Amino acid sequence: MNKKELLQIKEQLEKQKKEINHQLLELAEKDPRGQNNYEARFPQFGQAEDENIDEVEDFSNLLPVKIGLEESLAEIDEALKKTEKGNYGICENCGKEIPLKRLGVASSARLCLNCEKKLKE
Numbered sequence: 001m002n003k004k005e006l007l008q009i010k011e012q013l014e015k016q017k018k019e020i021n022h023q024l025l026e027l028a029e030k031d032p033r034g035q036n037n038y039e040a041r042f043p044q045f046g047q048a049e050d051e052n053i054d055e056v057e058d059f060s061n062l063l064p065v066k067i068g069l070e071e072s073l074a075e076i077d078e079a080l081k082k083t084e085k086g087n088y089g090i091c092e093n094c095g096k097e098i099p100l101k102r103l104g105v106a107s108s109a110r111l112c113l114n115c116e117k118k119l120k121e
């Protein structure tokens with residue numbers, strides 16, 4: 001991977017990070033203690049019992065979404081750190097370069113396709 005390619009990937013990662021941050025802020029409050037921690041906002045529909053049931057249901061639907069977004073955010077941060085350290089795009093398992101084609105679709109990939117398949121089995 002050359003410098004220009006790395007720069008492009010970095011831009012892509014930053015963009016993804018912004019988008020995810022944005023999505024997270026719509027359903028959660030930023031936790032001041034941690035950079036990538038968000039507190040899911042508990043919805044307030046009203047005081048009636050059926051409204052309370054709806055609130056709990058809404059909250060339990062929202063929680064896994066929030067957790068998924070936080071995980072993606074952490075992966076992107078990890079990838080961004082690697083672009084700084086210079087080990088971005090290197091498979092964490094076998095140490096080979098991850099093909100640019102794969103990074104284009106999964107820019108925070110930590111493993112090459114071979115290793116990912118192997119480790120999933």
Ligand SMILES: [Zn+2]
Binds near residue numbers: 095112116
């Ligand atoms: Zn590998």
